[in-house]
Amino acid sequence: MRCRKCPQRAVLGMPRHNTAYCGPCLTEFVRTQVQKAIKAQTMFSPEDRILVAVSGGKDSLTLWEILLKLGYRTDALYVDLGIAGYSERSHEKVERFARDVAKACGSKLIIHTVEEDAGAGIKELANLIKRPTCSACGTIKRYQFNRVAWENKYDVMATGHNLDDEAARLLGNVLNWQEEYLQKQSPTLPASVEGFSKKVKPLYRMTEREVAAYAVVNRIDYLVEECPMSKGAKMLVYKDVLNRLEAESPGTKHRFYWGFLEKQKKAAESTPSMTDSDQATLLPCETCGQPTTAGTCTFCRMMARAKTATH
Ligand code: SF4
Ligand SMILES: [Zn+2]
Ligand SMILES: [Zn+2]
Numbered sequence: 001m002r003c004r005k006c007p008q009r010a011v012l013g014m015p016r017h018n019t020a021y022c023g024p025c026l027t028e029f030v031r032t033q034v035q036k037a038i039k040a041q042t043m044f045s046p047e048d049r050i051l052v053a054v055s056g057g058k059d060s061l062t063l064w065e066i067l068l069k070l071g072y073r074t075d076a077l078y079v080d081l082g083i084a085g086y087s088e089r090s091h092e093k094v095e096r097f098a099r100d101v102a103k104a105c106g107s108k109l110i111i112h113t114v115e116e117d118a119g120a121g122i123k124e125l126a127n128l129i130k131r132p133t134c135s136a137c138g139t140i141k142r143y144q145f146n147r148v149a150w151e152n153k154y155d156v157m158a159t160g161h162n163l164d165d166e167a168a169r170l171l172g173n174v175l176n177w178q179e180e181y182l183q184k185q186s187p188t189l190p191a192s193v194e195g196f197s198k199k200v201k202p203l204y205r206m207t208e209r210e211v212a213a214y215a216v217v218n219r220i221d222y223l224v225e226e227c228p229m230s231k232g233a234k235m236l237v238y239k240d241v242l243n244r245l246e247a248e249s250p251g252t253k254h255r256f257y258w259g260f261l262e263k264q265k266k267a268a269e270s271t272p273s274m275t276d277s278d279q280a281t282l283l284p285c286e287t288c289g290q291p292t293t294a295g296t297c298t299f300c301r302m303m304a305r306a307k308t309a310t311h
Contacts, residue, residue, distance in 0.1 A: 012213040015250035023217040030214045033205045034066050041188040043200040048155035050074045051197075053145050054097075054109075056090030056223040058215045059160030061097050063203055065220055067158070068105040074158075076102070077148050079141050080113040082121025086228055093223045101220075110152075112144045118303065119310075123229075128309040129302060133229045136302065143299035147290060149197040161201040164208040167253040168238035170260055186264065193282045195291040207253065208239075 001010040001020050008022035021029055037043070044050055050067060054060040054076045067074040078094045081087050091111075098109035115121050118140075120128065126136035149157045166185070173181045191198040203211060215222055230236065245252040284290065285297035292298070 011217060012210065014210065016207070016246075016254050018250075026210075026213060026217055030206060030210060031066055031070060034063075034202050035070060037187065037202050037205050038200075041186075041200065041204075043158075043188055043202060044072070044156045044198075046072065048073065049153070050156050050158050051110075051145070051149045051152070051154040052076045052158045052160070053141070054078050054094050054160075055227075056093035057160070057226075058212050058220070058222040058224075059162055059165075059203060059208075061093070061160075061220050061222045062211050062215045062218075063158060063160040064097070064107075065101060065218065066214075067202070068102060068107055075108045075110065075154070077110045077112065077145060079144055080111060080115070081137060081140075081227075082113070082115040083123060083228065084121075086225065087121075089225070090223045093221060096221060110148055112148065114140060118306065120306070125306055129305045131302075134233070137229070139298050139302055143290070143297070146195075146197055147288075150195060150290070154197065156198040156200055158200050158202055160203055160211075162203045162206050162208050162211050163253055163257060164239055164242065165235075166201070166204050167242050167257045168235050170257060171238045171242060172234060185260075187261075193291050195284065195289075196282075204257075 001013060002008070003010045003022035003025050004019045005025040006022060008025070010020035011023050012026055013020040050072055052060060052064045052067065052074055054064055055078070060076075064074060064076050076094070076098065078091065080091055094109065098107075102109065114125070118125055122137050122140065123133050125140075126133040129136065145157055148154075166187070169185060170182075172178075173185060187201045187204040189199040206214075214220075242253050242256075281293055282291040283293075283295075285292045285300055286295050287300040287304075288297060290297055290299075294301075296304070
């Protein structure tokens with residue numbers, strides 16, 4: 001198989017675009033797609049300071065690398081969850097990338113360690129408060145990411161969600177008719193209120209396979225293993241179903257997610273944006289000061305329950 005842009009041998013066939021690229025042309029294609037995503041969804045400008053959430057996996061490290069290569073002012077946050085074995089390995093990959101690649105671009109890595117902060121790793125913490133590990137993990141990661149971004153005055157927080165992630169999430173939301181989640185599912189979520197940072201997903205135009213190929217071509221040393229807690233997750237089932245549909249009919253994921261974005265755009269144009277009265281429902285948390293709809297935010301309530309459980 002030959003590259004469609006030059007005489008080199010192709011490293012990746014892309015049936016959804018009816019094309020194939022060699023390493024350098026793939027790199028150019030992916031970076032162009034990310035740049036298009038940033039523009040199309042008004043994610044950020046070259047003056048903005050960006051905080052990328054990194055896990056040591058291919059998507060987040062690739063995103064960090066691409067933003068640096070495109071010249072954006074980007075730093076990263078790694079949340080060490082304290083999951084025996086997995087966290088040490090992912091931590092090491094992130095540190096290595098920060099030292100070997102990011103540092104030369106003036107980019108820094110911020111680390112938050114759950115065990116240091118909460119006195120226990122995520123699994124123990126979730127057990128203490130009798131909640132599923134992934135749900136406690138989601139609360140902690142969302143909270144810490146927002147806190148670090150806000151305290152350090154980053155303009156925007158970026159995550160490595162790709163097209164497969166977004167299409168699978170969309171399928172889950174549609175199957176369960178989770179309308180309020182559907183409303184909030186977007187590659188760009190504005191900083192709606194004081195204390196909440198803007199959130200973006202610059203890889204939403206790239207499939208998992210394309211991101212993985214980019215990472216290999218660009219020698220990004222990432223952790224291949226997934227978090228052990230993800231076993232049996234519904235998202236993996238949705239991804240599998242979409243992959244089967246994609247194999248039968250290339251471009252399915254793309255059409256599914258793009259169609260949704262189009263409909264969402266039309267709906268937004270015909271409905272008024274958030275009003276002051278909507279914003280007034282969010283107040284500073286009584287314990288930590290971050291915005292919340294309740295008196296005390298979910299994170300602080302969770303921590304308080306964990307404390308009581310240990311006594
Ligand atoms: S699989 Fe669950 S525990 Fe692991 S990183 Fe994801 S949300 Fe956290
Ligand atoms: Zn080429
Ligand atoms: Zn709080």
